[in-house]
Amino acid sequence: MSSKGVIGFAILAAMLAAALLARWIAPTDPNEQDILNGLAAPFSRGETGNVAILGTDRLGQDVLSRIIYGARVSLIVAFGAVGLSAVIGIAAGCVAGFMGRVAQSLVLTATDIVLSIPFVLLALALISALGAGIVNVIVAFAMVRWAQFARITYALALEIREREWFQACRAGGIGFGRTMLVHVLPNMSGPLLVVASLELAYAILMESGLSFLGLGVPPEVPSWGGMLQEGRNEMETAWWLTTLPGTAIMLAAIGFNFLGDWLRDRLDPGLQQVLR
Amino acid sequence: MSAPVLQVEGLSIAVRREGRRLVLTHPTNFALRAAQTTAIVGESGCGKSITALALLNLLRPPLSIAAGRILLRGDNEVQDIAALDPGSPAMRDVRGRQIAMVFQDPMTALDPVYPVGDQIAEGLRRHLNMPRAAAIERAVTLLRQVGIAAPEKRVADYPHQLSGGMRQRVMIAMAIACAPRVLVADEPTTALDVTVQAQILDLLRELQASLGMACLFITHDLGVVAEIADDVIVMYRGTIVERAPVADLLGGPRHPYTQGLLASLPPIDGSRRSLRPIPGQVRPPDEIATGCPFVDRCDRALAVCASIPPPVVALSASHSAACHALAMAG
Numbered sequence: 070m071s072s073k074g075v076i077g078f079a080i081l082a083a084m085l086a087a088a089l090l091a092r093w094i095a096p097t098d099p100n101e102q103d104i105l106n107g108l109a110a111p112f113s114r115g116e117t118g119n120v121a122i123l124g125t126d127r128l129g130q131d132v133l134s135r136i137i138y139g140a141r142v143s144l145i146v147a148f149g150a151v152g153l154s155a156v157i158g159i160a161a162g163c164v165a166g167f168m169g170r171v172a173q174s175l176v177l178t179a180t181d182i183v184l185s186i187p188f189v190l191l192a193l194a195l196i197s198a199l200g201a202g203i204v205n206v207i208v209a210f211a212m213v214r215w216a217q218f219a220r221i222t223y224a225l226a227l228e229i230r231e232r233e234w235f236q237a238c239r240a241g242g243i244g245f246g247r248t249m250l251v252h253v254l255p256n257m258s259g260p261l262l263v264v265a266s267l268e269l270a271y272a273i274l275m276e277s278g279l280s281f282l283g284l285g286v287p288p289e290v291p292s293w294g295g296m297l298q299e300g301r302n303e304m305e306t307a308w309w310l311t312t313l314p315g316t317a318i319m320l321a322a323i324g325f326n327f328l329g330d331w332l333r334d335r336l337d338p339g340l341q342q343v344l345r
Numbered sequence: 346m347s348a349p350v351l352q353v354e355g356l357s358i359a360v361r362r363e364g365r366r367l368v369l370t371h372p373t374n375f376a377l378r379a380a381q382t383t384a385i386v387g388e389s390g391c392g393k394s395i396t397a398l399a400l401l402n403l404l405r406p407p408l409s410i411a412a413g414r415i416l417l418r419g420d421n422e423v424q425d426i427a428a429l430d431p432g433s434p435a436m437r438d439v440r441g442r443q444i445a446m447v448f449q450d451p452m453t454a455l456d457p458v459y460p461v462g463d464q465i466a467e468g469l470r471r472h473l474n475m476p477r478a479a480a481i482e483r484a485v486t487l488l489r490q491v492g493i494a495a496p497e498k499r500v501a502d503y504p505h506q507l508s509g510g511m512r513q514r515v516m517i518a519m520a521i522a523c524a525p526r527v528l529v530a531d532e533p534t535t536a537l538d539v540t541v542q543a544q545i546l547d548l549l550r551e552l553q554a555s556l557g558m559a560c561l562f563i564t565h566d567l568g569v570v571a572e573i574a575d576d577v578i579v580m581y582r583g584t585i586v587e588r589a590p591v592a593d594l595l596g597g598p599r600h601p602y603t604q605g606l607l608a609s610l611p612p613i614d615g616s617r618r619s620l621r622p623i624p625g626q627v628r629p630p631d632e633i634a635t636g637c638p639f640v641d642r643c644d645r646a647l648a649v650c651a652s653i654p655p656p657v658v659a660l661s662a663s664h665s666a667a668c669h670a671l672a673m674a675g
Contacts, residue, residue: 169406233454240401240448241468241519242440245432255458 074331080324087140095134096122099291103129108307124309126299132309135291136317142285142292143321146203146276150210151268157211158218159261163249165219166226177223180216188213188275189282196284206285210272221264225257259336266329270322277318293318348418349376350526350559351400351444356413356427358395358404358583362631368411369630370396370583377527377559382550384562384574384591386606390627392583393563397531400561401440402431417443417526442472445520449532451512455504461515462488462500465522472523487518492548510541514548521552528553531563546572567610571595576663579603582627582638589664600666601643637669645670 070078087094103125111124111132123133165176192209199205229235238248279285280294288295293314300310355372370392377383385393398404400415415426417439426444429436440446448454456464465487466480475483481500488496491514504512513533520528530549534542550573553560562573570577570591577594579587579602587600598604605623612618625642637643640650647669655667 233448233450234456236403237446237448237454237516237519238456239403240440240446242437242442242471243467244434244437252456252458256456 073327077324077328084140087137088144091138095137097131097134099134099138111309123313126310138291139293143273146206147269147272149207150272151265153211154214155218158215159222161219162222165223180219183216201284203286206279263329263333266325270325273321349378350418351377352416354414357411359411361407379559380557381575382560382562382573383576384570385578387580391580397529397563401444402426402436441468442523444527445525447516447520447530447533450536451509451516454516457504460501465519468522491518513545528558528560584638587666593664600668601645602639
C-alpha cells in the first residue's frame with residue numbers, strides 16, 4: 070500500500086475511533102465548564118490543578134474533548150451527506166444513461182443548473198427556510214452534490230451499455246432492475262468509490278464552513294466549525310482555540326483526499342500492471 | 346422437412362434519424378429448422394447483426410422493427426416475437442430460454458465482477474427457477490459439456506482467469522443452459538485464434554446435433570460457413586441476394602456478389618491465381634436505392650438494374666438469387 074493510502078486509512082481510523090469511543094477516550098465531558106480554568110494554554114496547570122492537554126476555552130471547556138466529540142458531527146454529516154447524494158446521483162445517472170433521450174436531457178440539464186448554484190448560498194437559503202441542524206446540512210449538501218455523482222454515473226453508463234456483457238444480460242432475459250443492481254452497479258463501484266472519498270473530504274469542509282457561519286449544528290453540540298467560530302475572537306490571545314480544530318479539519322480533509330487518490334491508483338487497471 | 350422452429354416473414358428494420366425513417370433491411374424471409382444451421386454472410390454494414398438482434402427483439406432506439414413477423418414455434422403455440430413489447434416480461438421469458446445468443450467478443454461478453462459459474466447459473470435461476478446450489482451444479486455439468494477441463498474448479502473462476510477460447514466456451518455454456526430452441530451466434534469465432542476457432546466450431550456443431558437446436562450463424566468468413574452451415578443466406582445492403590444449401594452456394598455461386606466474394610478468397614488447393622476484389626465499397630444506407638442494391642459494383646449490371654429491384658430467381662428447389670441478369674438468362 071502506498072504511503073498516501075496508509076496516511077488516509079490512519080486518519081480515517083483515528084476519526085472513527087474518536088467518534089465511536091469519544092465517551093471513553095475524551096478526558097472530560099465536552100460541555101463541562103470550569104470557568105476558573107478558562108483560556109488555559111495547552112499543558113498548563115490551571116488554578117484548580119487540572120491539566121488540559123490541548124488547553125481550554127473561555128468557559129473552561131476542554132479543547133481535546135471537544136475535538137474528539139467534534140469528530141462525530143463531522144463524520145455523521147460527511148457520511149450522511151455523501152451517502153444521500155450518492156443514492157440520488159447514482160439513480161439519476163443510471164436513469165440518464167439507460168432510459169432514453171428525454172430522461173437523459175432532463176437529468177443532464179438539472180446537473181448543469183445545480184452545479185452552477187454557489188453551494189454556500191443555496192445552503193444559506195435552505196437552512197434559513199428549514200432551520201439549522203445536522204439533517205438540514207445533510208439535505209443541503211445532497212441537493213447540490215448529487216449532480217457530481219450523476220455525471221460520473223452517466224459517463225460510466227454510456228461506457229457500460231456498449232459492453233457486450235450488458236447486451237448479454239438483455240439477451241439472456243435478465244430484467245432491467247436486476248441488471249442494474251447486480252451487474253451494472255458493481256461494475257461502476259470503483260470510480261464511484263473514488264468520487265465518494267473525495268466528496269467526503271468536501272463534505273467535511275462544507276460542514277465546518279456551515280457550522281462556522283452558525284448554520285450547522287446547535288452550539289451545545291461540539292463541532293470543529295463551531296469551535297473555530299467560538300475561538301475566533303481570542304485568536305490573538307488563545308491560538309489553540311482556532312488552530313487545533315482547524316488542524317483537525319485539515320487533517321480530515323487530507324485523509325479522505327489521500328484515500329481517494331490511493332483508491333484511484335489502486336483501481337486503475339493500467340497503473341496496477343505497472344505496480345505489480 | 347419438419348416445420349421451422351423460427352420463421353421470419355417480411356422482416357424489415359428501420360432507423361429513425363432526424364425525424365426520418367430509413368429502412369436498413371428490406372423485407373427478409375427465412376426459416377430456421379431444428380438441428381439445422383443457417384449462416385448469414387455479408388460484409389460489414391449489410392444488416393447481419395441487426396437481423397440477429399431483431400430475432401431477440403433487442404433493437405434499441407433509434408433502431409426498430411418496421412414491419413414483418415418473427416414466428417417462434419413452441420410445443421403447442423406460435424408466438425410472434427416482432428409483436429411483443431421489447432421490455433415486456435413475455436419477451437424476457439423468450440430471451441435466453443427459447444432463443445439464446447452467443448456474442449462476438451468473449452473478452453467483454455462476460456461480466457468481470459462475477460465468477461463464471463454464477464453467470465451461467467443466473468439464467469437457470471431466472472428461467473427455470475432453480476435454487477442457487479442446483480444451478481451451480483448444473484453449471485459445472487454445462488462447463489464439462491462445452492469441453493472445459495476441471496469444471497468444478499473453473500466454475501468459481503472469474504472471466505479474467507480464463508483464456509479467450511475458454512471464455513467463448515463459457516458463453517456457449519450460458520447460451521445452451523436453458524436448452525433453447527434457437528441459438529443465434531453473432532460472429533462467435535471472429536475474435537479467436539484460428540486453431541481455437543476450429544475447436545469452437547466443432548463444439549457448436551456437436552452441441553447442435555445433440556441438443557437439436559436451430560442455429561443462426563452470422564459471419565463474414567466463408568471458411569467458417571463451409572465448416573458449419575447447412576444453408577447459407579448472402580446479404581448485401583439489407584437485402585438477401587442469394588440463398589442456397591452450403592455445397593451449392595460455395596460450389597456454384599450464381600449472384601454476382603456471391604461470385605465476387607468467392608473470387609476474392611485464395612483457393613485452398615494451393616494453386617496460384619490473382620485474387621479479384623469486388624471494386625468499390627458498400628454505399629451508406631441513407632442513399633436510397635431504387636434498383637438492385639449491388640448495381641454500382643456489379644460487372645454484369647444491365648440498364649434495368651439501376652431502376653427496378655431485381656426479381657428473385659429460383660435456380661433450383663432450394664437455390665435462389667435476386668438478379669436481373671439471371672432472370673434474363675433463365
